[in-house]
Amino acid sequence: MNYYTNRRVIAVFLLGISSGFPWVIIGSALTLWLKEAGLSRADIGYAALIFSVYAINFLWSPLVDRIGFTRMTAFVSKIGIQLDSRRVWVAICQLAIAIGCILMSMHSPEINAKSLVLIGLFVATASATQDIAVDAYRVDSFDRSEPQLISAAAGAATAGWWSGYAGLGFLPLFLSDQNWSWPQLYIAMAGIVALLFSLTIFLPVVRFTGxxxxxxxxxxxxxxxxxxxxxxxxxxxxxxxxxxxxxxxxxxxxxxxxxxxxxxxxxxxxxxxxxxxxxxxxxxxxxxxxxxxxxxxxxxxxxxxxxxxxxxxxxxxxxxxxxxxYRFAISMLCFIFIFKIGEAFLGRMSIVFYKEIGYSNTEIATYSKMLTWWLTIIFAITGGWINGKFGLYRGLFVSGIAMAASNLMFSWIAEVGPSIPLYIAAIVVDGFAQAWSTVAFVSLVSLMCNHSFSATQYALMASLGNFGRTTLSATSGQVVDWLNGNWSLFFIITSLMVIPGLTILWRLKAPIENLLKQQPTQT
Incomplete structure (x- = not known):
């Protein structure tokens, strides 16, 4: 557990917050805003297509590898600020996200929902680019001879992401029940992004550049x-x-x-x-x-x-x-593509489900955001330590089973109604599944990257995962409508989506274990 006091691991945690918070801006907050404006489930589901940029950000990830801002970093070093190209990219994206929040505050979904969604697409693009730089920063901060620190960094990144998404995401949901208007909330979220920008400037320099x-x-x-x-x-x-x-x-x-x-x-x-x-x-x-x-x-x-x-x-x-x-690489890409599809269908319609089943915004903020935040931090940190000690393969397999179990818990809620104890139990299981699977996934993908191309290679694999998690889940609203609003059956179907991923993972056991033993260090 001492690995979590490492300065580089702490920096990864802070950048994780920066990666997670935009999902509040274009995810939970925008979904509720559109819902309260009277848009249908199908329209809300299609609005989720703005997340598709996360699935294709690998297309411009080579720019993050090749454009180093050497003149800028040399200039600021003269005034005592040590920057690297990864953090310069992060800072530029944070400024773009803050500007996007201000622009969104100037629009109304009742008058022009299309313009609001287009600005959301701009924010999503900046956020997806920021993710490229953040992931590359984490990969380039650790040597492959430091597997425990790599796992700890994966846990810190996951905990940080959920601190930004669920921890900071609690504020707009809670304040929306305290008579704050959505334009006011988006101005406040722009201020939060500006604060994260100021922290980015003073993080440690990466160890490898390639x-x-x-x-x-x-x-x-x-x-x-x-x-x-x-x-x-x-x-x-x-x-x-x-x-x-x-x-x-x-x-x-x-x-x-x-x-x-x-x-x-x-x-x-x-x-x-x-x-x-x-x-x-x-x-x-x-x-x-x-x-x-x-x-x-x-x-x-x-x-x-x-x-x-x-x-x-x-x-x-x-x-x-x-x-x-080629064989292992293609098999791994297939696994990354399908592993979290079921979780994605749950996540995309979860807010709509909570509202339709009878939970208030405050209850959603308290349990879905605040409780998930703390649970994910605990499970991510614990998962990083256990995965480093007992192996990533076991972590991935156990987390896959847990993802299916968490979806079945929500199916139970759909049958019995808005029960707070059952809601808490479902959140606990879901938090365990998401944290554990993400930590193992991030650690494994990081080990597969070359420091010389960490931005592009990690973005390629992460984009495939995001494609399954976001683009396909855009049809989730249609699926619920096709099932005539049968939420219970919807969650049962999503729980079965984990089976193909676990099958591929089982066949990749030997190659994954060989990867962990034989992966050389490249700088």
Whole structure:
């Protein structure tokens, strides 16, 4: 337990608060605001699509790896403030979130709900980018020879996230019952983000940057690009740009695709598969480029920007699959994708369920926020210590079973009505499941990352998890409506969603244990 007094672990806890609080701004608070404005369950569920940016933030995560703000950090060091690129990214995102809160306070869902949701999308984008930098800061703060500190940092990150989401999230829910208007609450939340910004400036500097290895890979790509014919350079640039074109096209409303197809539940998963396939093709083409160099040179203006682009995009993917092996890497990505889908369906509609079943805003704030906050801190810190001592595999498996049990507890509440003792019991089980699974998940993903590409590689894996947790759960309101408001059956169905993830985890036992034993340190 002494690991939690480490200065780097404490810094991770504070940044965890910064990561969790935006989910109050665009999650609980916005959901209640829309509910009180009279929007339907289905509309509220579709508003959750703003969380989809968390599922695709890996697309711009290479920028966090490659843009280091060296001039800015050098300038502020002259006045005694030691900054690194990770914290500069965090600070910029925090300022954007605060501005977004102020803008949201100027809108009303009764008059223009669309504008309010669009600003929420802006906040979500800044928050998703902040998550990239925060995760990279945590990974780069610890050596792989420090597994206990890595587990402790995972516990601190989880405890911090829930301190921001549930602890600070208690305030707007509680104050909303004390005659505070939602615009006033969003101004207050902007002030909280500004306070977090001031703390970020004085956190410890990361231990690893990976700048030297990135430089070597850049030189390697530039040499290969130089020996590539011009038409192949344009072809490669086009191929590498296609994933971003697909995402921009989809965010623009997927013009040319009928609404009936866009509203199909398989449409977004197909888009994600297309993007990942294009990224894989780009990585494969780059690998061929490196292994089939010619003696001839074809210099052009594209050489430097293309090499930079390939280092940022293809470099992390190539490293990830080469180090972990294609079979294990793909299996792990599948596990990350489906592990928390059931928990996501519960979380997305939980506030609506609490209100419809008969709980007040104060009861929701007291038990769902404050109680969950303390439980998660306890279970996260304990889980970090136990996972470091007894192994991450056991932690993941036990937490998966607990997630299914917690959903069944909410099904019980739906049958008996708004019982406070049963509500508390469900919150305890749910807090245990979420904290334990997240700590083990974060520790495992951190160990799979290379310090040279920690932002991109961690964001790729976290985005897959967020895709299952947020994008698919946007249909949760429709599922409840399809079940004619049968909340009990809804939670039973969500509890069964954990089975595929546990099946994959069981088959990955040996590779995971080998990863923990053999993972080398790379700086």
């Amino acid at each position: 700048t030297q290895e990135q430089g070597k890979i850049f030189d390697e790509f530039k040499t290969s690009v130089l020996s590539t014919h011009a038409r192949h350079k344009y072809l490669l640039l086009t191929l590498a740009s296609l994933p971003f074109v697909v995402v921009i096209w989809s965010l623009a409303g997927a013009p040319g695709i009928p609404q009936s197809i866009q509203q199909h539940s398989a449409f977004i998963p197909i888009l994600i598969v297309c993007v990942l396939t294009l990224l894989a093709l780009t990585t494969w083409r780059c690998q061929n480029l490196l292994t089939n160099q010619t003696q001839s040179n074809y210099p052009s203006r594209l050489d430097t920007p293309l090499a930079w682009f390939l280092t940022a995009v293809a470099g992390p993917l190539r490293d990830f699959f080469q180090r972990n092996g």
